[in-house]
Amino acid sequence: MDMKDLNQSQLILLAILISFITSIATGIVTVTLLQQAPASVTMPINRIVRQTVEKIVPGEGKNTVQTVVVKEEDLVVDAIAKNESAVFSVTKDGLDQNGSYGEVSAGRGVAVSSSGIIAVDASLAPGSGNYYVKNGSGKFKATFLLVDKLGFSLLKVEDSLDSKNKLAYTKPVAGDLSKMKAGQKIILFGSSIASFIYDGSDDLKISVAKSNAGGLILDLDGNALGVALSGENTSFVSISDVFKVSEASPKV
Numbered sequence: 001m002d003m004k005d006l007n008q009s010q011l012i013l014l015a016i017l018i019s020f021i022t023s024i025a026t027g028i029v030t031v032t033l034l035q036q037a038p039a040s041v042t043m044p045i046n047r048i049v050r051q052t053v054e055k056i057v058p059g060e061g062k063n064t065v066q067t068v069v070v071k072e073e074d075l076v077v078d079a080i081a082k083n084e085s086a087v088f089s090v091t092k093d094g095l096d097q098n099g100s101y102g103e104v105s106a107g108r109g110v111a112v113s114s115s116g117i118i119a120v121d122a123s124l125a126p127g128s129g130n131y132y133v134k135n136g137s138g139k140f141k142a143t144f145l146l147v148d149k150l151g152f153s154l155l156k157v158e159d160s161l162d163s164k165n166k167l168a169y170t171k172p173v174a175g176d177l178s179k180m181k182a183g184q185k186i187i188l189f190g191s192s193i194a195s196f197i198y199d200g201s202d203d204l205k206i207s208v209a210k211s212n213a214g215g216l217i218l219d220l221d222g223n224a225l226g227v228a229l230s231g232e233n234t235s236f237v238s239i240s241d242v243f244k245v246s247e248a249s250p251k252v
Contacts, residue, residue, distance in 0.1 A: 072185070072220070076195070079187055079222035085135055085169045086111045086224075087189055087216050090120050090142075090155070093130040107213035108190045109133055109155065110227050111169045112239075112246040116157035118142065119242045121213035121229050125153040133157055138165025148245050150237045151229045152214075172216060174239050175223030177202065188228055190215025204236035 090106040106125050109118035118133055125131065131142040133155065139162065142155040157167055180186075182200030187193065190212030198204075204217065206228065213230035217239075224239040 075220040076187060076193075079218050079220060080189055080193060082222035083170070083172050083189060083216055083218060083224070085137070086172045088118055088133040088135045088169075089191065090118070090125065090214060091132045091134075092125065103132065105211065106131065107210060107230070108215040108228075110214065110216045110224070110242075111171050112154075112242050114171060116167060117145070117246045117249065118155045118157060119152050119214070119227050119246065120155055121227075121231075122147045122151050122153045123229070123231050124210065124213055125155065131155055132161070135169060137168040138162055140165070140167060145249055146245075150241055150245075151231045151234055152227055152237055152242060152245075154246060154249055172218075172224035172239065173222070174243065175219045175221070175225045177204075177225050177238060180219060180225075185220055186225060187218040187220070188212060188215055189218055190228060203234070206235050208235050 088109040088111070090109045091103045092106045093102070094104045095101055096104050107121045109120040111117070112119045125144065126147060128144045131144060133140055133142045138160050140160050141158040143158055145154040145156055147153045160167065180198050182198060184198045186196050186198050186204070188196065188206065188208070190208075192212060194212070196204075196206050204226070206217075208215070208228045208230045210230055212228055215228045217225045217228055217236065219225055226236050226238045227242055229235050229237060
């Protein structure tokens, strides 16, 4: 039969048949060539095929998959912002390094109750005296309450040094050190901010400068793990222990 004798429908069917036979032949030749090709050639091709399939398949169900990349530095920023008002700078009346009497640093303090109790490093706040605490809401007098055997003291925030200021702070949310895994990062939020890698121990051994003593130790979710201490025997007390003592302490 001459091609000129074929009608339009027959020509279309013939074109489809030729296309089908051509695609089969192309597939056979491609498979044969890939089997003979070295791995350096086939690996990129296979990777492209997998990525293409991953992008196409979700579209069949009308689903959109969005990958969100969270940077570790963003988690640190959020953790600090979450606890910014819970950390106080602490000072007291005493002798400075030059032997002059005045207001000197007593490290940092952490709000541990809703009644204005602050946990501080006992080595810097060992007993009664004139104490002052300061955060974003202003500067306030503080009364010494007690020293605990675990190495921290408790202060009670009192009157503001400026009548315009009103005490405002947040109590940290307690985290659970036992649920952390070795290799995770922890944050020390004191006069400065530092980070450490958790080694899996229940007793954190971290180097704490006097200026950071009493600072808050956080996980990357912004939950409080404990309070940093500068003592020789320990550098950490768990936040749960501090909360228990503060709840049982006298509210002066």
